[in-house]
Structure formats: C-alpha cells, structure tokens
Amino acid sequence: MRGIQTSKFLAQIRHAYENSPFYRRKFDEARLKPGDIRSLDDITLLPFTTKDELKDDQAEHPPWGRILAVPTQECLRIHSTSATTGRPVMYLDTPEDWRGFYRSYARGLYGMGIRKSDMVMCAFSYGPWIGFWSGFFAAQELGCLMFPAGGLTTEQRIDALLAYPITVLGCTPSYALYMAEEARKKGIDLAKQSKIRITWHTGEPGASIPATKEKIEQAFGAKCYDLPGLTEIAAWGFSCTAHSGLVHVHEDYCYPEVLELQTDQPVGPGGRGELVFTSLYRKAMPLIRYRTRDVVKVADRACPCGRTLFSVEGGVLGRLDDMKKIRGVIVYPRRIEEIVRTFPEMSEFMALLRREKGLDEILVQIDPYPDIPKDRYPELALRMESELRVGLGIRVGVEIVQPGSLPRWDHKAKRFRDEREEVPF
Numbered sequence: 001m002r003g004i005q006t007s008k009f010l011a012q013i014r015h016a017y018e019n020s021p022f023y024r025r026k027f028d029e030a031r032l033k034p035g036d037i038r039s040l041d042d043i044t045l046l047p048f049t050t051k052d053e054l055k056d057d058q059a060e061h062p063p064w065g066r067i068l069a070v071p072t073q074e075c076l077r078i079h080s081t082s083a084t085t086g087r088p089v090m091y092l093d094t095p096e097d098w099r100g101f102y103r104s105y106a107r108g109l110y111g112m113g114i115r116k117s118d119m120v121m122c123a124f125s126y127g128p129w130i131g132f133w134s135g136f137f138a139a140q141e142l143g144c145l146m147f148p149a150g151g152l153t154t155e156q157r158i159d160a161l162l163a164y165p166i167t168v169l170g171c172t173p174s175y176a177l178y179m180a181e182e183a184r185k186k187g188i189d190l191a192k193q194s195k196i197r198i199t200w201h202t203g204e205p206g207a208s209i210p211a212t213k214e215k216i217e218q219a220f221g222a223k224c225y226d227l228p229g230l231t232e233i234a235a236w237g238f239s240c241t242a243h244s245g246l247v248h249v250h251e252d253y254c255y256p257e258v259l260e261l262q263t264d265q266p267v268g269p270g271g272r273g274e275l276v277f278t279s280l281y282r283k284a285m286p287l288i289r290y291r292t293r294d295v296v297k298v299a300d301r302a303c304p305c306g307r308t309l310f311s312v313e314g315g316v317l318g319r320l321d322d323m324k325k326i327r328g329v330i331v332y333p334r335r336i337e338e339i340v341r342t343f344p345e346m347s348e349f350m351a352l353l354r355r356e357k358g359l360d361e362i363l364v365q366i367d368p369y370p371d372i373p374k375d376r377y378p379e380l381a382l383r384m385e386s387e388l389r390v391g392l393g394i395r396v397g398v399e400i401v402q403p404g405s406l407p408r409w410d411h412k413a414k415r416f417r418d419e420r421e422e423v424p425f
C-alpha cells in the first residue's frame with residue numbers, strides 16, 4: 001500500500017505542478033519544486049487546498065478555473081458540488097478519473113455484500129450532482145441489474161419497489177426515512193412488501209448513527225451501510241458487513257491525513273481531527289491536501305472483516321461548518337440526532353438555536369408518530385430533555401409539536417436552524 005501510494009503521490013505532485021496553473025502558483029508561493037517532495041513524509045511541506053480557493057478560482061477564471069490540469073477535450077464528465085452560497089463548484093473528470101471514482105465506489109458496494117445477482121435502485125436526483133451517477137455506475141460495474149430511478153417521483157419509486165424484485169436501494173438516509181414514511185401513509189410496509197435486503201447511504205452521516213441506522217433497517221427489513229464521499233475527492237469510505245462501526249477508506253485512491261483542529265498536527269490512533277485528502281488518481285482537477293471540513297476519529301482497533309485499510313470510527317462525526325458553540329460548549333447537529341433517534345416515539349425533529357435575554361438556547365422540536373397519546377407528551381419531553389442534557393452537556397428545551405407538522409426531507413436534511421443574529425464563532 002505504501003508503495004502504491006508513494007508512486008501515485010509523487011506522479012500527482014509533478015502533474016499538478018506542471019499542468020495546473022493554480023498549483024504552479026501555490027508551489028511557487030511556498031517556494032517548492034516537485035523535486036523537493038521525495039516521499040509521502042514530505043506531504044507536510046505542501047500547502048493545503050480549501051473549497052473557498054476552488055470557488056474563488058472558478059469565479060476569477062470562469063468557467064473551470066486555473067486548477068484544470070488537462071485540456072477540456074480530454075474531459076468526459078462534469079459534476080457540481082453543492083455550495084452554501086454563490087455558484088456551485090464545477091468538477092471535471094477525464095475518462096480515467098471517472099473510472100477511478102466509480103471503481104472505488106464499487107469496491108465499497110462489494111464490501112457491503114452487493115453482488116451481480118442484485119437488482120439496484122439509485123434513488124438520487126438526476127442532475128449535475130454526482131450522487132446518482134456514481135452510485136449507478138458503481139453498481140453497474142459490479143454487474144448488477146440497474147433500475148434507473150433518477151427522474152422518478154417518490155410514489156413511482158415505491159411502486160417500483162413493490163412491482164420488481166429490487167434488492168438494493170441507494171439514497172440519502174433522510175430520503176430512506178421519508179420514503180418509508182410515505183409508503184406507510186399508503187398502508188405499505190416496505191420491510192414486508194419489498195425485496196430490499198441492503199440499503200446504502202451517502203450525502204449525510206445517518207447510516208453511521210446507530211439509532212438512525214436501526215430505524216432504516218427496521219423500515220426496509222434490510223442491512224444498512226454508510227458510504228461517505230466528496231465530489232472533489234472520491235466516494236472515499238464504506239462500512240462493511242462486519243457492522244463494526246468502522247468506515248474503511250480507499251487510501252489507494254485518496255491519501256488521508258487526520259489533523260488536530262487547532263494545530264494541524266497529525267493525530268494518532270484514537271485521535272480526532274479534520275480529514276484532509278490528497279487525490280491519488282484524478283488528473284483533471286488533482287487536489288492536494290484538500291481540507292474536507294469533516295471531523296473524524298482515527299480507528300484504534302482492527303475490523304473483524306480483516307481489512308487493513310485506514311479506517312475511521314463511526315464515519316463523519318461532524319462538519320466543521322456545522323459546529324456550533326453554545327454557552328461555551330461545542331455542539332454538532334449529529335450528536336442531537338444520535339440522542340433523539342433512540343426514542344421510538346419520534347418520527348422527525350428540528351433543532352432551533354436562539355438567543356434569549358442574551359443567552360444561547362437550543363430548542364428541539366419533536367414530531368411524534370400519530371399513534372402516541374397526547375397525555376404522554378409531557379413525560380416524553382422530560383425524558384428527552386434529560387437525555388439531551390446528559391449527552392450534550394448543556395440544558396436543552398424540548399417541545400412536542402403536532403404529528404406531521406415538521407418538514408420531511410427528500411434529499412439532504414436541514415434539521416438544524418441557527419436563528420441567532422450574531423454568532424460568536
């Protein structure tokens with residue numbers, strides 16, 4: 001592995017320097033030449049790359065930016081990454097780049113037990129986002145029978161799950177829960193009435209959150225797997241059939257570093273930090289030391305499956321962009337989800353961050369299942385408040401709202417709303 005990584009890494013550094021004006025400038029500013037980088041240990045000499053830099057580069061040098069390291073006629077595909085503000089970053093791939101993306105993804109699907117005898121539905125939207133395309137190509141690469149569902153409505157997708165022997169479903173975790181609830185409203189139990197045996201999830205960390213995973217598994221009567229990915233890097237990880245809570249990383253496609261949040265120093269096994277990737281296979285836009293803004297914990301144990309790939313504990317633990325400081329305590333939205341999903345009475349939730357009398361408050365709204373009697377609400381709210389206080393280390397208000405009144409999410413969920421006017425961060 002070290003040998004594969006080293007030769008790909010050194011070739012990638014030279015390629016970026018020689019062909020990408022964006023990287024040529026970054027190397028020059030750091031007073032580095034490719035020859036100064038002799039091994040993977042020298043990676044720390046190299047400057048970081050951020051998403052903001054990519055965004056600025058494309059804004060200043062439209063449409064693709066000076067990052068592009070091959071002529072556009074060598075490129076095969078365009079995908080866009082969602083940006084919270086402004087124009088999305090467009091990401092180009094050569095045929096070989098694209099092959100690397102979906103082949104590593106296919107390895108992840110194989111690790112979940114998906115085989116060519118499976119029939120697969122990718123329930124991601126058909127558009128410039130990579131989710132649908134990469135999942136579709138990856139499962140097709142395994143030889144699976146593909147049911148194209150990108151442009152279908154939820155109703156049509158549910159109907160297909162009942163009418164055809166579809167055994168595998170790929171979608172965001174929020175969409176899996178949404179789909180199951182929509183089916184339930186029609187009196188359909190997908191766990192009993194569909195043939196789904198495996199679901200995989202990307203776009204959000206839900207499938208690595210134990211209570212969310214369990215809920216999806218119950219809804220579909222299937223095993224549920226996490227597949228974290230980034231358009232700019234790869235579908236970089238996957239959980240395996242050992243269900244160990246570990247996520248394995250395709251470190252031969254993207255070289256991972258996990259860096260301590262304050263110091264940027266590498267953390268050892270058991271340490272938490274920001275995940276930073278250097279792409280080892282993509283030539284059109286070869287990202288070096290790309291800051292993912294995802295917080296992970298380096299595994300300090302082996303997976304019973306026997307894989308020796310670099311692994312992280314529990315997938316993506318939080319996004320640095322989502323991290324909130326509330327009365328001096330760091331809170332990640334994922335932690336709230338981990339706690340409230342353990343309550344079987346809860347169907348959907350929303351966390352609101354407010355400032356009242358100069359003090360930050362979190363209010364968690366709980367949308368219960370309609371069969372929960374109203375006279376149980378006060379007791380439920382009290383139990384949740386107590387669990388949240390213990391789990392987050394701060395006081396949290398809980399409000400039980402009318403069943404069905406909170407929004408449902410058919411793509412990436414926005415369950416955390418910061419209503420503070422000035423944010424002390």
Ligand SMILES: [Zn+2]
Nearest residue numbers: 240242303305
């Ligand atoms: Zn494993």
